[in-house]
Amino acid sequence: MTGPVTVSITRHVDPDHEQQMLAWLRAGTQLSERFDGFLGSGWVRPAAGSTEWHMLYRFDSHAHLDAWNESEQRRWWLESAQGFVEEARHEQRTGIEGWFDEPSSVDVQDLRPTPVPPPRWKQMCAIFLVFFPLSVAANWASSHLFPDLVLPLRVLISVLVMTPVMTYLALPFITRLLAPWLNKQPSA
Numbered sequence: 001m002t003g004p005v006t007v008s009i010t011r012h013v014d015p016d017h018e019q020q021m022l023a024w025l026r027a028g029t030q031l032s033e034r035f036d037g038f039l040g041s042g043w044v045r046p047a048a049g050s051t052e053w054h055m056l057y058r059f060d061s062h063a064h065l066d067a068w069n070e071s072e073q074r075r076w077w078l079e080s081a082q083g084f085v086e087e088a089r090h091e092q093r094t095g096i097e098g099w100f101d102e103p104s105s106v107d108v109q110d111l112r113p114t115p116v117p118p119p120r121w122k123q124m125c126a127i128f129l130v131f132f133p134l135s136v137a138a139n140w141a142s143s144h145l146f147p148d149l150v151l152p153l154r155v156l157i158s159v160l161v162m163t164p165v166m167t168y169l170a171l172p173f174i175t176r177l178l179a180p181w182l183n184k185q186p187s188a
Contacts, residue, residue: 003060003061003172004039004058004059004060004061005058005059005060005061005062005065006056006057006058007056007057007058007059007065007091008054008055008056008091009054009055009056009091010052010053010054010055011052011053011055011085011086012051012052012053012085012086013051013053013084013085013086014051014084015049015050015051017084017085020084021053021084021085024077024080024081024085025043025055027077027080028041028074028077029041029057031073031074031077032057032068032074034073035059035064035067035068035071036064036067037059037060037061037063037064037065037067038057038058038059038064038068039058039059039060040057040058041055041056041057041058042055042056042057043055043056044056118182118183122178122181122182123182126171126174126175126178126182127171129174129178130166130170130171130174131166134162134165134166134170135158135162138158138161138162139154139158141158142154142155142157142158
């Protein structure tokens, strides 16, 4: 699998160790910044005084993420939090949910700036540029390859072919190609 990977970890922290937690987060960010492919990190809390902390970090590929995850530096960093940090949930996101990540509206502090996602209309244009020609090609091919097949089965075959092509090839390609336009911020 190629493309950026976002890791989301929910940790529980004793409120008496908030300052220790902040220092621990900064140390983890400084360590991970030294690894190839690091794209950024940050954290959010539902409310001040909450024991739940949501941490995010992102690498440009699974290979670079694996290098960080398996490193001695990360092992040391995780061990240094024993006694005041408990991991509750861990998930990795790739694919469609990682194309245009929404910024959190409850950010307490970003350890590194989070890019602003493109406006929805630009996202729609990028998806349309892939979806329309791919749909036309898939429908044309399925009607010629399987002319006697009932429509729902032809559509099913088209969708089964189109979904991985869109997810792994076409949408990553078009978002890279259109990146300057997608990420251009309006002037003030």
